[in-house]
Amino acid sequence: MDDFLAARLQMAFSLGFHIVFACIGMVMPFFMTVAHFIWLKTGKAVYLDVTKAWSKGVAIFFATGAVSGTVLSFELGLLWPKFMEHAGPIFGMPFSLEGTAFFIEAIALGFYLYGWKRIHPWFHWATGVVVGVSGLISGILVVAANSWMNSPSGFDYVNGAYLNIDPIKAMFNEAWFSQALHMCVAAFVSTGFAVAGVHALMILRKRNVLFHSKAFKIAAVFATVAACLQPLSGDISAKDVARRQPAKLAAMEAHFHTEKNAALIIGGIPDTAAKEVKYALKIPGLLSFMAHGDFNTEVTGLDKIPVADQPPVAVTHYAFQVMVGLGMAMLGLALLYFIALWKKKQWLRGRWLLKLFVIATPLGFIALEAGWTVTEVGRQPWIINGIMRTADAVTPMPGIRYSFYLFTAVYISLSLIVTFLLYRQIAMVGRLYDSEVKPQND
Template identity: 75%
Template sequence: MDDFLAARSQMALSLGFHIVFSCIGMVMPFFMAVSHYKWLRTDNELYKNLTKAWSKGVAIFFATGAVSGTMLSFELGLLWPKFMEHAGPIFGMPFSLEGTAFFIEAIALGFFLYGWNKLNKWFHWFTGMVVGVSGLASGILVVAANAWMNSPAGFDFVDGKYLNIDPIQAMFNKAWFSQALHMCLAAFTATGFAVAGVHALMILRNKNKAFHFKAFKIAAVFACIGALLQPLSGDISAKDVAKRQPAKLAAMEALYKTEKPAPLLIGGIVNEQEKTVTAAIKIPGALSFLAHGDFDAEVKGLDQIPENEHPPVAITHYAFQVMVGIGTLLMIISLIYFFNLARKGSILNKRWLLKLFVLAIPLGYIALEAGWTVTEVGRQPWIIYGIMRTADAVTPMPGIAYSFYIFSAIYLSLSGVVAFLLYRQIKMVPYVYDKTAEPDINHK
């Protein structure tokens, strides 16, 4: 493995793990706050125990997110020094503000974890909300920095120099809103389905059903709302990418030739050597409509883009198909769940629906990783789109492959520890008899 590939692989590995840890850390505090609010309003001890159980999960992912995020900040400087030399002064503001949000989150989490029976009950609940809001703000600020890489703004690039720097304009670049919206909804959807699925599994196993049923309902509502809103944010993102990064859109759809109107491909096998796609289902004019709001609009293909600026088409296309396919499946599950709620049916009597949520446990995160792959791989060969190539930003330091192997071992170990802690936490859930539970819940 050469050093350039090793550096890219290490960043991909680090981001792949961190994005899961950070998304759970962003979303779980809101589940916790809803449960806490229900306890304050109903005085149901079950909600108090649920809040405490989820707060321990929040603490676990706060710690792992902090560790993996710190490692990422060092990697940016060590692996991509040329990038940080020029980009640091421009997009440093969102990173600085993210540090402030993280600082607030840490303080609020400390108040929440150790404030039981010591703080005013509503102030205690408020500190939990602060954990969620500051965590969400951290995620949005980091995504704003990534959006700047896709849509550079806030400077003039003249004769290889970065002049007239405006950090505010850089932070609020043209891509930040669409990326932040899509990312936040993805975080709520993925985490919601994962949490709901775990509690659905416990219900199916007849483990403390009253407790897990209430937990399931909170997580499932967040997950299903997020899944139903996700296509709307995806449409906003697609139109934005079509305008700013036509090469990425062409790679997402494996569109080698400019077409008017352009079909939307479902599936397909990409042959990058022959620049063809086979075995795909084509929906005439659909890509033109998604990209430009017009079924007859022209969509720019890779034939109008210099070949040395083509992203890896196969990886981008397959990742996009995985993201859209899973998103559609989760949207269908959400519609079924809300249809069941509208009919006032008990999900406890529908084991098949609970099993669907169990099967969906990993799907949201697979879609999340696939979407991040589309964002990052689809931008190649640029680290700053249209300004700096990734190959020009990598460190000249040799031996990066060994660093990649070491970091791989660290992240795998960290994931193993997190999985063990979560498993133990689920096993230690306290039993509380709930008189308000539905009559078909079996209290053993």
């Protein structure tokens, strides 16, 4: 393994783990505060129990997200010094503001975790809201920095020099809104289905059914609403990519030939040598319409992109297909759940619906990882789109593969520890209710 590949793999592996921790840390506080709000309004003890159980999960993921995010910040300087040398002064503002949001989140979480019976109940609840809002803002700011890499702005690039730097324009680049919207909705989808799936499993096992039923409903509502919004945010994002990064769109769709009335490709195996996609379902004109709002608009194919500037087609295409396919599956489950809520109440008592949520537990995070693969691999060979190539930004320091092995071991260990802590937390809740017979208000 050469050092360039090792550096890319280390960054991909680190980001792949961090994005899961970060998304859960962004979204879980909102679940927690909803349960807390219901308890304050109704006085039903089961919602207090759900709130306290989820608050422990928030604490776990806040800690792991902070650790994994700190590692990523060090890796930017360690692995990509040329990138940071030139890009740091331009897109550093969202990172500095993200640090401020992180500190606010940490302070608010401290108030929340240690404020039970010590501060006014509604002020205590408000600190939980601050945890959620500041965490969401933190995520948006990080995505703003990443979107700058896809849509660099806020500077003039003249003879290899970065002049007339405008950090505000860099932060609010053309891609930040579509990427931030898509990422935030994805965080709610992935976390919502994961949490709902865990509670659905506990219900099927008849472990503290009341507790897990209340928790399931809160998580399921968040997940299903977000699943319905995700195709809309995806459409906004796809149209933005079509306009700014035609090479990425061509790789996503394995669209080899520039043409009008371009077909949308579903599935298939790209053959880059033959410049075709085998075994795919093609819907004529739909790609042109989805990318540009007109069935007859020309869509740029890979034949218009220099070979040296083309992204890896197969990886980008497969990841995009996985993301869209799983997104559609979760949308279908969301529609079933809404039908059950509004028209078919008896479905809510059926085990089959709970089993579907259990099956969907990992789907959101798989789609999330696939989406980030599209974002990052689809930008290659550029680390700053159209400005700096990834190969030119890598560190000249030798032995990066050993750093990759070390960081991989650290992240795997961290994941195992988090899994153990969460399993113990869920088991403790089950034992609590198995050993105590206490009245609950439904």
